[in-house]
Amino acid sequence: AQSVTQPDARVTVSEGASLQLRCKYSYSGTPYLFWYVQYPRQGLQLLLKYYSGDPVVQGVNGFEAEFSKSNSSFHLRKASVHWSDSAVYFCVLTGNTGKLIFGLGTTLQVQP
């Protein structure tokens, strides 16, 4: 069965600190993986996506994610967060059926 787990419901970091948001997936085939961000009172926006190739993918605003088949993970990273990065981050999985499986989201709070 397909599933996405974001083990941290909420993460708090200080501005300027590095960030990692965790995502674990379960899928028997080749996964397509995404990270979306939802700012307050807005819809979701695509940060980055992984289909194949280099396991480290670059996204917008300095975000990157690393795909690991052995760990079934797709963690999101940023070297130095800004207060404007405060938002909810969703890890999303899809496979050959095209059906999207959303994680429950991780709320990131960046403290000044």
Add this chain to the structure above:
Amino acid sequence: ETAVFQTPNYHVTQVGNEVSFNCKQTLGHDTMYWYKQDSKKLLKIMFSYNNKQLIVNETVPRRFSPQSSDKAHLNLRIKSVEPEDSAVYLCASSIRLSQNTLYFGAGTRLSVL
């Protein structure tokens, strides 16, 4: 730049009323979707509409119905709202059904009193 437009932003109504939400995309995409996001931020697909083909999530109550005049518009009607319908309804589009990058609108927040 927003390319998926939803109206209204907010709507407050009473149990049993009918409501209708509008969604328009200017991206030229073939596929549109409605998602429901609850108070815990959980997202659930409700409908997808592609080339006049409607795909319904079987868990969606019958009081919900999508309405489309063309591929750029997909509205959502709720015939008789219930308290558990309070949520944010997000419209999205993608180039085609198999193209998985979604473009979302800002959402319509529904409160049922």
